[in-house]
Amino acid sequence: MQAELASPTRTELDKTLNTFATLQDQLLEMGEGLIRALPDMAIAFVILIVTWIVAKFAVRIADKIIGKTEMRPSLKNLVDTFVKLAIWLVGLMIALTVIMPGLTPASLIAGLGIGAVAIGFAFQDIFENFLAGVLIMLREKMRIGDVIECDGITGKVEHITLRETYVRKLSGEVTLVPNSMLFKNPVEILTDKVERRHEVLAGVSYDTDLDQAADVIRTAVESVDEVLTKKGIDVFACEFNSSSVDFKVRWWAGSKPRDGHESRDKVIRAIKRGLDDAGIEIPFPYVTHTFKEAVPLGGKSDS
Incomplete structure (x- = not known):
């Protein structure tokens, strides 16, 4: 009876010992493989360091070459990014083939193609912003420093990356705008021209x-230093309002928002001063009440 009970215990012990022995052999084999791969890993690490150095110097060389041209800063950033990306792709491919000798450049490129499709579906928004950033940098309009308005956001373009654009709002806050938003929606560039x-x-x-009023208004606008009189000044009678005849006054000045506020302030002050000096009334809204029957202005008291 005791032998029958001891036999299964010995069998389980043997199985456990065999499992540990197998695990030990596998760990030893993995350790030996890691030791054999250390020289290749060291070479791959050196290749990555060399790649980093080469990419750094290549960007400097590209900057020197671009510096001799009139290329826009955003396009310069794009060139620098593609130079670094190309060099790092080559360096990583060489490092991978050193670590895994059986990996050929053809199979690596094929694997990257299949992986790119999978990654593209998983990170569709990221790649959409990436491509939009490339196209934004390539187009001539919307330079760094321009004041733009898009989808309710108004501000100054400070920096353009391949992912997003930094727009400094006129109130001081910075807004990170996805490039796809600036590419898909209409963008109004307020400072495309200096005027x-x-x-x-x-x-x-x-x-x-009205002829006299138009002359007074025109003379008042011409007296403002910020107004570019060579571009012309328009004074159009445009509307019969409830208590006034309205003139639309148009003039040219600087395109920056600050320039617009300053010139508008001085133009309004000049028009008010000119009309006052000419004795021309600037009416304020008033209401006329009409009654069916005459309303007595005074009457006898009941006493």
Whole structure:
């Protein structure tokens, strides 16, 4: 009875010992393989260091060559990025073939192609912004330093990367805008030119001589230093308002938002001063009440 109980215990012990022996052999084999691979790993590590050095010097050389041209800063960043990317791809392929000798460049490229499809589906938004960033850098418009307006965001372009664009709002905050948003939606570039047309409405009373009022307004606008008189000044009677005849006054000044605010401030002040000096009323809204029956202005008291 005791022998029958001891026999299964010995069998389980033998199995356990065999498992440990197999595991030990596998660990020893992995350790020996790792030791044999150490020289190749060291060579691959050296290749990566050389790749980093070569990429760094290649970017400097590219900067020197580009510096002699009038290339935009955003396009310069794009060239630097592609130079580094190309060198690192070559360096990584060489390092992988050193570690895994059976891996050929053809099989590596094929594997990268299959992996790129899988990664493309998984990171569709990232690649969309990447391609949009490349196209934004390639196009001539929207340079760094421009003030733009897109989808309710107004600000100054500070930096363009392959993923996003840094837009500094006029109130001081910075907004990280995905490149796909700037590529898909209409973008208004406020500072594409150094000059921009501004406008304001000026109203005069109905009993005013409109020709005289137009001359007074034009003279007032011409007196403002910030106004570019060579570009012309427009004074158009545009609307019969509830209590005034409105003129649309248009002039040219600097395209920056600050330039627009300053010129508009001085133009409004000049128009107000000119109309006051000419005795022309700038009416404010008023209401006329009409009654069916006459309303007595005074009456006898009940006492």
